[in-house]
Amino acid sequence: MYLEKLELQNFRNYERLKINLNSHINIIYGNNAQGKTNLLESIYVLGITKSHLLQLDNNLIKIGKNCCKIKGIVRKNKIQSKLELEYLSDKKILKIDNQEIKKVNEYINNSLNIIIFYPEDLEIIKGSPNNRRNFLNLELSQLSNNYLTILMEFNKLLKIRNEYLKKFNKGQKLDITYFKIITNYFVDKSYLIYKMRKKFIDKLNENCEKIFYEITKLNNFNIKYVTNYTDGNFDDIKKNLLEKLERNLNKEIKFGSTLYGPHRDEIEFFINDKNIKLFGSQGQKRMAILAIKLSEIPIFKQFKNTNPILLLDDVFSELDDIKKNNVIKYLADDIQVIITTTEIKKINKKKFSSVSIFKIKNGEIIRTEEVEK
Ligand SMILES: Nc1ncnc2c1ncn2[C@@H]1O[C@H](COP(=O)(O)OP(=O)(O)OP(=O)(O)O)[C@@H](O)[C@H]1O
Ligand SMILES: [Mg+2]
Numbered sequence: 001m002y003l004e005k006l007e008l009q010n011f012r013n014y015e016r017l018k019i020n021l022n023s024h025i026n027i028i029y030g031n032n033a034q035g036k037t038n039l040l041e042s043i044y045v046l047g048i049t050k051s052h053l054l055q056l057d058n059n060l061i062k063i064g065k066n067c068c069k070i071k072g073i074v075r076k077n078k079i080q081s082k083l084e085l086e087y088l089s090d091k092k093i094l095k096i097d098n099q100e101i102k103k104v105n106e107y108i109n110n111s112l113n114i115i116i117f118y119p120e121d122l123e124i125i126k127g128s129p130n131n132r133r134n135f136l137n138l139e140l141s142q143l144s145n146n147y148l149t150i151l152m153e154f155n156k157l158l159k160i161r162n163e164y165l166k167k168f169n170k171g172q173k174l175d176i177t178y179f180k181i182i183t184n185y186f187v188d189k190s191y192l193i194y195k196m197r198k199k200f201i202d203k204l205n206e207n208c209e210k211i212f213y214e215i216t217k218l219n220n221f222n223i224k225y226v227t228n229y230t231d232g233n234f235d236d237i238k239k240n241l242l243e244k245l246e247r248n249l250n251k252e253i254k255f256g257s258t259l260y261g262p263h264r265d266e267i268e269f270f271i272n273d274k275n276i277k278l279f280g281s282q283g284q285k286r287m288a289i290l291a292i293k294l295s296e297i298p299i300f301k302q303f304k305n306t307n308p309i310l311l312l313d314d315v316f317s318e319l320d321d322i323k324k325n326n327v328i329k330y331l332a333d334d335i336q337v338i339i340t341t342t343e344i345k346k347i348n349k350k351k352f353s354s355v356s357i358f359k360i361k362n363g364e365i366i367r368t369e370e371v372e373k
Helices: 036-048 104-110 121-128 129-143 145-169 178-214 239-247 249-255 282-304 322-329
Strands: 002-011 014-020 025-029 067-076 079-088 091-094 116-118 221-226 266-269 309-313 338-343 352-359 364-372
Touching: 002 036, 014 036, 025 036, 036 067, 036 116, 036 129, 036 239, 036 309, 036 338, 067 091, 104 145, 116 282, 116 364, 121 129, 121 282, 129 178, 129 266, 129 282, 145 178, 145 249, 178 221, 178 239, 178 282, 178 322, 221 282, 239 352, 266 282, 282 309, 282 322
Parallel strands: 025 338, 025 352, 116 309, 309 338
Antiparallel strands: 002 014, 002 067, 067 079, 079 091, 221 266, 352 364
């Protein structure tokens, strides 16, 4: 899959933009605050309907305007389709091939498959466990419609269960049978979420060690899925979780919240058995995240039957020249990549078979160059 054309109207600092993209490598360059990140963000929003920067939708509209539009022509297995997203401050209109799609899930499932790497991704390693769970939830929701549905059901059950625990805490007399039924449903959904997340991590682990090595020349990079209800025994998750919940009911009532389950799960990253969060350098953390994102490419190919589009925001900053070139070498593959950078001179364009270069200034493209080998 690749994005052939992108058109913006009143998106962030772009009043109007029309751009024809290369099916292979695209480099967007320019000084700070000119609109490089905004351009990638628009592609992400076109695919996922929300910004990766977790901001208010209204911030996407150019200041002083009241609506914005993003349009794209996509080519997927030789078939072209047209995507359109329009934001009017409190309303979002989604269209595929001129037909309005009311269900967001359905739109996401049929629009762009995107893997994005951006500076704030460092929080996946450095930040709180919530950042890591968000990462898993976002990627898995893109990969599987089913995951998103189960996650929403899980969240609903978790909320009901927590409300019940709070009522117990206040000494209210409650229906124990009902609470047990809720707990059983909660365990069922927890198991499904655990299983899908674990499978995803296993698949990442099949690729990321090799990719991390190619970029950094360091061995033994891996990711671990960590739960607080298995006690190291992964054979019978459902039984383990139910036992944990039953055994710790009093503690849960005291806290008024569910203490065990995938909403408390974690992932950890290691190089040679050393936890990167605690021991890794800033550059190693960046490279670890990049290796993970690149490891998702074959997973997307397998699940979605098409190549994803790779968006790399500022991937080269903080990397020494050797690592920059290792990343570039790795990108010389067959998927569409859109990279932003402030330093075009540091990129060896000869490594790519086909590359389009766009210079951005103040929300406009001021120079375009195409290089074919
Ligand atoms: N809703 C908006 N309306 C108008 N301008 C906006 C809006 N949101 C952001 N901007 C402007 O967009 C510019 C930032 O663009 P962007 O983040 O894409 O920069 P960048 O080229 O990626 O810079 P850097 O190299 O620093 O990452 C800022 O000047 C900001 O004021
Ligand atoms: Mg930027």
